[in-house]
Amino acid sequence: xxxxxxxxxxxxxxWLRYAAPQAFVPLADRLIPWLFSVAALLVIAGLYIxxxxxxxxxxxxxxYRIIFIHVPAAWLSMVIYVVMAFWSGVGLVLNTRLSAxxxxxxxxxxxxxxxxxxxxxxxxxxxxxxAWWVWDARLTSExxxxxxxxxxxxxxxxxxxxxxxxxxxxxxxxxxxxxxxVIYFSVQWWNTLHQGSSVSLRSAPTMATLMLQGMLIMxxxxxxxxxxxxxQRLRAIVLERERHADWVQHYLGAxx
Amino acid sequence: MLTALLLVIRRxxxxxxxxxxxxxxxxxxxxxxxxxxxxGVGPEPEMLRTLAPGVLWVAALLASTLALHRLFGADQxxxxxxxxxxxxxxxxxxVVGKVVAHWLVSGLPLVLLTPxxxxxxxxxGSATTALALSLLIGTPVLSLVGAIGAALTLEVRxxxxxxxxxxxxxxxxxxxxxxxxxxxxxxxxxxxxxxxVFGAQADANFLLLAGLLAAAAALAPWATxxxxxxxxx
Numbered sequence: 116x117x118x119x120x121x122x123x124x125x126x127x128x129x130w131l132r133y134a135a136p137q138a139f140v141p142l143a144d145r146l147i148p149w150l151f152s153v154a155a156l157l158v159i160a161g162l163y164i165x166x167x168x169x170x171x172x173x174x175x176x177x178x179y180r181i182i183f184i185h186v187p188a189a190w191l192s193m194v195i196y197v198v199m200a201f202w203s204g205v206g207l208v209l210n211t212r213l214s215a216x217x218x219x220x221x222x223x224x225x226x227x228x229x230x231x232x233x234x235x236x237x238x239x240x241x242x243x244x245x246a247w248w249v250w251d252a253r254l255t256s257e258x259x260x261x262x263x264x265x266x267x268x269x270x271x272x273x274x275x276x277x278x279x280x281x282x283x284x285x286x287x288x289x290x291x292x293x294x295x296x297v298i299y300f301s302v303q304w305w306n307t308l309h310q311g312s313s314v315s316l317r318s319a320p321t322m323a324t325l326m327l328q329g330m331l332i333m334x335x336x337x338x339x340x341x342x343x344x345x346x347q348r349l350r351a352i353v354l355e356r357e358r359h360a361d362w363v364q365h366y367l368g369a370x371x
Numbered sequence: 372m373l374t375a376l377l378l379v380i381r382r383x384x385x386x387x388x389x390x391x392x393x394x395x396x397x398x399x400x401x402x403x404x405x406x407x408x409x410x411g412v413g414p415e416p417e418m419l420r421t422l423a424p425g426v427l428w429v430a431a432l433l434a435s436t437l438a439l440h441r442l443f444g445a446d447q448x449x450x451x452x453x454x455x456x457x458x459x460x461x462x463x464x465x466v467v468g469k470v471v472a473h474w475l476v477s478g479l480p481l482v483l484l485t486p487x488x489x490x491x492x493x494x495x496g497s498a499t500t501a502l503a504l505s506l507l508i509g510t511p512v513l514s515l516v517g518a519i520g521a522a523l524t525l526e527v528r529x530x531x532x533x534x535x536x537x538x539x540x541x542x543x544x545x546x547x548x549x550x551x552x553x554x555x556x557x558x559x560x561x562x563x564x565x566x567x568v569f570g571a572q573a574d575a576n577f578l579l580l581a582g583l584l585a586a587a588a589a590l591a592p593w594a595t596x597x598x599x600x601x602x603x604x
Contacts, residue, residue, distance in 0.1 A: 262540040269536050273527045282601040283523045287537060290519055290594055294541050297583070301544035304579075305551060 134213050136353045137362040143350040150343030157336030165329035178242040181235050182326075187334040189232035191341055192260060193295075195225035199267075200292035203285035213349075215281035216356065218288060219271055220349035224341050226264035233257055252303040259298050263291045277356060375460040379468030380475075386445070387476040394476045397438045401481050404430035405488050416493045423492035424502055424553035431481050431506060432542050435513040436535050438477040439521040442469060442514075443599070447525050456603060462596040466522075470514050470592070478510030494557065501556030501569045508580045509549035515584075515591040516541050522598035545583055552576035 132138045165183035172179040199221040206214035236254060237247045248254065267287050274280035357363050387394055408426045409419055446452040455465050482503055489499040520538035524530040555572035569577070 259540045259543055262536070266533075266537040266540060269533055270523060270527070273524075273529060273533055275528075279601060279604070283598065286519070286523060286594060286598050286601065290541065293590070294544070297544050298540075301547045301579075305547040 134211055136213055136357055137360075137366075139213060140350055140353055140366060143346045147343050147346050147350070150339050150346065154336050154339035154343060157332055157339060161329055161333035161336050164325060165333060169325040169329050175243055178239060181239040183329050183333045185232060185235035185239060186330055187337040188228045188235065189257065190334065191337055192225055192229035192232050192257065195221050195228065195341065196260060196263070196288075196295065197292060199225060200288045203288040207282060207285045207289070212281075212356075213353070215285060216352045217345075217349055218284060219281070220345050220352055222264055222268050222271075222284075223348065224344050226261060226268065228337070228341070229257060229261040229264060233261065252299075252305070256295075256299045256302045259302070260295070263295075267291070372460065372464060375458075376464055376468045379465050380472045383469055383472030384475060387472070393438075393441060394480070397434050397477050398480050398484065400437060401430050401434040401484065402488070404433060405491075409492075419492045420494060420557060421554070423489060423494055423498075424505075424550045424557060426492070427485060427488060427502060427506070428509075428546055428550040428553070431478075431510060432513065432539065432546060434481060435477060435510060435517060436538055438473070439517045439534050439538070440524075440531060441477075442473050442518055442521040443525055444521075447603070452599070453603060456599065462599065463592040466518060466592045466595045466599070470511075470518050470595075473518075474511050474514040478506075478514055481510060482506045497569065498553070498557040501573055502553040505549045505552040505577065505580060508577065508584055509545050512545045512580075512584050512587045513542060515587040515595075516545075518595040519591055519598055522595045522602055525599075525602040545580070548576045548580040548583065552580060 133142055161183060166180055169180070171177055199218045202214045202217040202221070205211065206218060233254070236257075240249065241247050267284055270287055271280045271284045274283055354363055354367075405426055408422065412418065412422065443452060446455070456462060458465070485503040485506055486499050489502055494502065517534070517538050520534045520541075523537065524533045527533060552569070552573045555576060556569040558570075558572075
């Protein structure tokens with residue numbers, strides 16, 4: 116199904132046309148399989164390097180291998196929150212529908228990675244630190260980040276009117292993103308003021324090249340997965356919100 | 372402008388005075404939560420002295436969250452809030468007035484009650500002063516930040532729980548610096564003659580807490596005003 120949009124705009128702002136839902140959905144249809152395939156291939160490569168090829172750490176043994184999931188997930192959990200706040204801001208200022216939907220599509224994936232980072236951290240902490248959980252600055256701020264994601268999703272779920280939910284969520288995301296650095300530093304100072312942390316992530320030995328390669332490949336893999344999953348969710352949100360529009364009927368009719 | 376601010380404060384104070392049970396309810400809740408902790412962890416004076424700042428602070432956090440729905444709820448129900456949105460006075464200014472009034476009836480009483488509870492937890496004079504002072508600087512931040520949550524959850528299903536979910540994570544820095552200031556003062560009191568007013572660590576925490584108050588006072592009213600516009604559009 117070809118959606119014909121007037122094509123008289125200069126080339127420079129050509130990409131803006133994908134801000135329109137009816138142009139976005141076919142684009143997402145084309146991108147999603149690619150993103151998921153790239154993610155699958157990179158996960159296989161990254162896990163092969165990480166689990167089979169990378170040398171065993173002389174201090175932590177094989178337990179360290181969880182970082183191939185843990186570190187990319189933790190990075191993504193923070194990046195996604197910032198991206199979510201960015202699209203919320205764009206949606207609030209420019210009043211574009213797709214930006215706000217993008218923010219709501221990002222939240223569950225961000226929460227998933229935050230949870231994953233906490234879970235893998237706990238699994239790594241038990242053999243390495245001897246405790247499932249310590250009130251380390253990073254762990255605590257990651258946990259608060261999870262609460263922020265949950266608050267955002269709960270608020271959007273509780274408001275019936277989608278437009279109001281979009282904008283209320285945008286305010287929460289922006290207030291949250293202002294607070295994230297404050298929370299991070301306060302938690303860090305809290306920890307250092309109370310007692311010196313007996314365990315530190317910073318004292319980890321410098322990494323072997325293979326370890327670094329594995330981690331970077333896994334990072335790219337999770338990024339690709341996150342992009343694919345977010346686009347998939349965004350596509351579903353767009354189709355649901357616009358289900359009464361003509362183009363959705365045409366689009367769905369053409370696909371059957 | 373200033374008269375409008377004073378009028379909003381005066382009106383809200385008068386309304387709270389007419390509904391005294393609400394205010395007393397928050398206060399009694401604060402006392403009850405503080406009373407439950409010794410029952411839960413045991414009566415050892417040494418441990419209670421260490422726990423006291425954290426316990427009072429968490430109880431203040433919860434009590435303030437509990438009171439938030441009153442901030443805009445009644446005005447929204449009888450349509451006053453919509454009139455406020457239509458008035459020529461900047462909405463952020465009206466928000467400031469309402470937050471100040473709300474703090475005077477829900478935050479300040481907690482500060483005034485602190486010496487009594489500190490006595491029960493066995494804190495000495497300087498630690499009590501530090502704790503009350505930290506609550507005096509910190510509770511306005513709770514009201515300011517909480518107002519954003521209260522404005523966003525107007526007329527929302529399950530609003531009460533939702534406010535707590537939205538606002539409590541944002542309270543984390545206030546809790547850290549507030550309780551941190553008070554508990555460093557408790558610790559310094561035992562060492563005695565540390566530099567600074569309550570000891571260097573406590574002073575650092577007080578300054579950070581005051582910084583949070585300044586930032587919240589500058590930013591939160593705008594966020595609350597735009598949240599109110601979204602909720603009532």
